[in-house]
Amino acid sequence: METIKLIIDWLSLLAIPFIIFAFLAYGGFKKVRVYEKFVEGAKEGFEVGVRIIPYLVAMLVAIAMFRASGGIALISKLFAPLTNLINMPAEVLPMAIMRPLSGSGSIGIMTELMKTHGVDSLIGFMSSTMFGSTETTFYVVAVYFGAVNIRNSRYALPVGLLADAAGLTTAVFICNLFY
């Protein structure tokens, strides 16, 4: 386990310098005008950043309002009967609901749960596994589609949420098994 962790740590550290080296070395080898091409590509960065603003505002505003109103607590109450069914401690449910909505929000809930119940408690273990096992789906949908000006995302969000639900349920199951 320790050696695996060490390998992974080094891999993450060296990945970006290696990519930069490989791209530039191969570009130089192929006689690409690297500086000019870099600038040409980088120019788009600004446009993309500006393009996603309206999508990000729409999404983050709705999520912030929902959080401030206590909507998470409301949904937690609605889903509460299900938690017993899959052996999920009721305290973890708000974490599961927050995870696809907001990255910073779920960090907040996770930290709070670990402080109250202990990092190495089942609740702490489960909530941090949940955090590590999925992405913030709402944010990804807003930013990725926003970057190419797509307004109709079709079935992307429901399927993304279905995948999240599957991942979160698996986290509950695995954590109960491993703990």
Next chain:
Amino acid sequence: MLNYIWLGMIMISLLFAAGSDIYDHFSEKQVTAAESRGQVNLNKDTKIGQVTSAAIEAAGTAVQIAIGLIGVMALWLGLMKIAEESGFIKILARAVKPVTRRLFPKIPDDHPAVGAMIMNIAANMLGLSNAATPLGLKAMEELQKINPEKETASDDMITFLVINTSAITIVPATAIAIRASLGSANPQQIVVPAIISATVATIVGVTAVKTIQHFMNRRKAATGR
């Protein structure tokens, strides 16, 4: 779909906030909360005020996030342009063809979209979130070039997005760091459970996407469009 979810979230927030304010008013909770601080601040002491402040604050945060992305975006888009020009991305795309052909049947072989998607997925796996988002957006741009309807998501975009949101991360760095800071005896204990959970999420997501696409294509063929 997003239209309804968005509408629902905002409507529920406003009605729920107003409802709990009315409830608190009649149960006189508000008055006591305000009295204990000596003065009434409607923005802070009412749920509806909190919801409004949250909305305004989030609008500002959204712009900050977008602006913050620009520098990193520029860096990666510049590097990707060099890799594209030199043919590096094509080599990368060709290497993973057996997998991507199945997942993205409509994308031509060694299209730059494939290279960008692979780079994005690899960055996600290593937990390099700074690189992952720009590379993902680059992939979306390439996918948009071969999308016939520019305002509607293509099947391939949705497949990519679902793989992305259920991202398998070998190093869930944030969660491990927070666990370590709170004094966990074994912060990286979550690595294997998280990988298993994410793998299940990816399998379920891709299966769902492929099932939907299968039935949609069949319906399209039947109606002769």
